[in-house]
Amino acid sequence: MANTTCKFCEFSAKDENLIFETPFWMVLLAPEQSYVGRSMVVLKRHAASLSDVTAEELADFGSVVKKFEAAAKKAFDATMFNWTCMMNDFFRAAIPDPHVHWHARPRYNHTVEVSHVRFTDPEFGQHYNRDRTQEIPGNVRKEIVAKLRKAA
């Protein structure tokens, strides 16, 4: 199932960014946190496109959506969510070998504070802004993961 050169195949449930896992997916806090709680939902098998996701895997993704949205609402009072399945980066390779994953961006009509770091969503009601990025210290990352794990 795994592809030895695929970084998405390397994610493990032991990853410090893991929020929760289901039979077919892993939910991990994304590196970039301009929208606090931004996460990746990674299929636990190397599959190339959404068309290749099985009925069973898609049904399980439905459970992930419900659980993640409920957790981000409970933890940070997230207002709504942007879900995307893109996989563009893989296609810069000479021989693209994509691995299905989703990006979940909670969006906020209010400011959120985690360990004294303020997170705002100045583009709320608009498309997310990829030019605005937010670096966070390791302790804040751990706190975000902990809050989402507890709420999930």
Next chain:
Amino acid sequence: MANTTCKFCEFSAKDENLIFETPFWMVLLAPEQSYVGRSMVVLKRHAASLSDVTAEELADFGSVVKKFEAAAKKAFDATMFNWTCMMNDFFRAAIPDPHVHWHARPRYNHTVEVSHVRFTDPEFGQHYNRDRTQEIPGNVRKEIVAKLRKAA
């Protein structure tokens, strides 16, 4: 089921932009065609978020994905796809009342020509570019819809 003030509730299978429909979703060519074949997948019931989509509706969405991707590959040799469920615009209202829909953007590692209009994807391998828009005459729109309908 329908909300009388929701423009997404007003879409009908008789819409000239309809590509195909399934028990729970309608697939319509989007107004903006910078990525040729760009379409909207609209739930046939007024539901507020992806968490509200039922297991049956999500399973049917899986069939939509397979059918749409296969059609865009057959009609225009689409290379891969970006799928997004955003719904940001609804949240500019004082009382947001969103309606679940998806945006499907076929992406291309080559130029496509439809009725002598050339469509390029200069951002292939990167995030889609919302600043680049492509106006198309009515006859080209009809041709794109016809090609996708035939291939679906």
